[in-house]
Amino acid sequence: MFQALANPQRFMDFSRWAAPLVGIIAVILIAIGLWLSFAVPEDYQMGDTVRMVFIHVPAAYMAMFCYACLGGASFMGLVFRHSLADAAGRACAPLGAGFTFLALITGSLWGKPMWGTWWVWDARMTSVLVLLLLYIGYMALQAAIDDEVKAARAASILALVGLINLPIIKFSVDWWNTLHQPASVFRADGPTMPAVYLWPLALMALGYMALFGSLWMVRVRSEVWRKRANGLALQAAG
Amino acid sequence: MTMLDLDPGKYGAFLWPAFAISALVIGWMVVDSLLSARRWRKEVQRLEALRSDMKDPSRP
Numbered sequence: 275m276f277q278a279l280a281n282p283q284r285f286m287d288f289s290r291w292a293a294p295l296v297g298i299i300a301v302i303l304i305a306i307g308l309w310l311s312f313a314v315p316e317d318y319q320m321g322d323t324v325r326m327v328f329i330h331v332p333a334a335y336m337a338m339f340c341y342a343c344l345g346g347a348s349f350m351g352l353v354f355r356h357s358l359a360d361a362a363g364r365a366c367a368p369l370g371a372g373f374t375f376l377a378l379i380t381g382s383l384w385g386k387p388m389w390g391t392w393w394v395w396d397a398r399m400t401s402v403l404v405l406l407l408l409y410i411g412y413m414a415l416q417a418a419i420d421d422e423v424k425a426a427r428a429a430s431i432l433a434l435v436g437l438i439n440l441p442i443i444k445f446s447v448d449w450w451n452t453l454h455q456p457a458s459v460f461r462a463d464g465p466t467m468p469a470v471y472l473w474p475l476a477l478m479a480l481g482y483m484a485l486f487g488s489l490w491m492v493r494v495r496s497e498v499w500r501k502r503a504n505g506l507a508l509q510a511a512g
Numbered sequence: 513m514t515m516l517d518l519d520p521g522k523y524g525a526f527l528w529p530a531f532a533i534s535a536l537v538i539g540w541m542v543v544d545s546l547l548s549a550r551r552w553r554k555e556v557q558r559l560e561a562l563r564s565d566m567k568d569p570s571r572p
Contacts, residue, residue, distance in 0.1 A: 322519075323527060376537050506563060
């Protein structure tokens, strides 16, 4: 399937119906997730701020997932020179930057009432800030170099180097003494979070994932059209 | 039907801005993606129409 969709025309045919369908699924999942977010009881320690978990954690998951996709697309572009790989990477970056920004802002708004501070330079928060800078650097590099092939190559190398940040983010709370709490969902001994909070969290995380999938397809379509328009403009000029 | 708890009390000053900013950023992602796709699709259509006009000598 991956090989088939690497063909731009096949991708355009597939995404024409898949993007809106996945978008509708995202809206349904997020709507139910939001409803449940305010239907669950407040936490005995965190009070009503526990509802932050349903927007902060999915945003943080997606920040890392988008970067993994960006790294994968960059690898495919550099090694196999797939025609859609650059478009796939370009489509990931602004969405990933948006989710990373949300993870940082919602985390800060959660940190103030719980920890008494908006920000500390602990390993988890600093590594997520580095992730945001990597997204911005990728987009800036793409925009700064006129030759699109050279721009794609330079940005892909940056994206691949930045992949080292993903395990640092994930394990920062285990490797260093951080203010940020350790993992409470994806753990070897199972989630420590009460089941009543896991359902809305799972729905919101799936909703964010579906939203990314839909918007990613829309943005790849946009990239395909942009390249076609640039080609047509060159033909008209020549 | 389950009652919604929409009164976060003293935490409202933190909770509502977090949800509002999330809605704004996600809204920006949706609008920017759709507008960009529409812009480039229209540009392709315009250039293809221009090219077919140039290829057809019978047109004035």
